[in-house]
Amino acid sequence: MKSILSRLFNHEELSQDEAKDLLINITENKYNESQIASLLTVFQMRGIKVDELIGFRNALLTTRVPIDLAEYKPIDIVGTGGDGKNSFNISTCACFVVAGAGYHVAKHGNYGATSVSGASNVMEEHGVKFTNDQDKLRRSMDKSNMVYMHSPLFNPAMKSVAGVRKSLQVRTIFNLLGPLVNPSLPAYQLLGVADLPQMRLYTNVFQKLGIGFAVVNNLDGYDEISLTDEFKVMTNRYESIYKPSDLGFEVISQEELYGGDTPQKAAKIFDNVLQNCSTKAQKDCVLINASFAIQAMEPMKDIEECVSIARQSLESGKAFETLKKFIEVNC
Incomplete structure (x- = not known):
């Protein structure tokens, strides 16, 4: 050393x-x-x-607990966290919209660190039992197009640094590693980052790894597309900055994405979105992230077509039906 x-x-x-x-x-x-x-x-x-x-x-x-889902060619949709915005579970909502559209999703997540409700919190609020059993996870994928992998069950090596990370109380390289160690090694990834240097770093990493990807950043600091300002997208094919209006969306306020002060309130917003009875701002934010996830898997589709696919999944009820099937299999 x-x-x-x-x-x-x-x-x-x-x-x-x-x-x-x-x-x-x-x-x-x-x-x-x-x-x-x-x-x-x-x-x-x-x-x-x-x-x-x-x-x-x-x-x-x-050192991970490996899970073989290669035949499904799934996508993971995740943010790096740490943006300090305490928004609702946008990425996890987007997962069910994408799964409802017929794509396979292998979501890897944990409890919230800088927000009230992380992916694992909202899953627990729905009674989901975490598992690293291969057969159970494959059954979930077959029944609902969706699996959820609670990180501590798959990455035991992280325990060895838990003490020093807690003592330092600042972000470290281990925060950067979280989005890269999905135990199923998904074929595709939509990754949200909170700043432009991280955007370039992850883009270079994904290009070396040969993963189909889209890295997104809202220019006002969200680690996802929030529609609160212009946002940037980087893929293997292009690098572009969009205004929400470029894709038919309205600019929304940060307050409209607030995730609540308890996991229960965050879970209620989550359900409202998937039942298509949320606010327009909440719905649009999920739709735009789901759309770029779909494009990461279908790079020859233009983003307008991907928005249409995501919207149909949500507004037809398929996204909510997918959630219900997922809960049924995993509770």
Whole structure:
């Protein structure tokens, strides 16, 4: 660790293999907390490089509980978190809209860290029982086009750094890794990030990994498309900035996306959206994120067609029927 820290202090970069070995050693408790804290601080100050992030990802994936869903070619829809906006569960809602449109979704998530209700919170509010049983997850996919994987059941290595992360109380490289360690290794991903440097980082990572993707950022700091301002989208095919009006949507206020002050209130908003009885702002925000997720899987479709597909899923009731089937299978 002394040698590694010296290299990093001198602005040297680690290779993928070096980063992988380093993180495996961390998970095997080969370093003390002071050394780990120093390492995490270095990366926060100088930023992490693409190969380093891929190496850390590979390390965590070697220790994961693997789930084989490759035949479904699923998508994960997720935000990095940490935007501090406490919006409702937009990404998770979008998952059911996409699944209702006939696509397969493998959602990986956890409890909320910077918001009242994370994906796992809203799932628990609906009585969902978390599992890492392969057969149960495949049954859920077959019945509802949707599986949910509660991160702690699949990524045991993360426990080894829980103490130092809690002590530091700041964002670290492990926050960046969350969206990259879906145990099913989905074929596609819609990833929302809170700033433009992260956008470029993840785009480069996905291009190296060969994943079909769209990385999105609202320019006022949301880690999803919020329609509160202009937003940027980066894929393998294009990089573009949109105004909401470009796609037929109205600009909405941040207050209209508030997720409530309890998980129960957040779950009520979630249900209202999928039952097509929410506010227009809540509905539109989910639709636009679902639309770019669909385009990530169907890159030859223009975004207007993808909006139409997402809208039909929600307004026809298919998205809510998908939620009901999912709950029935997973409770």
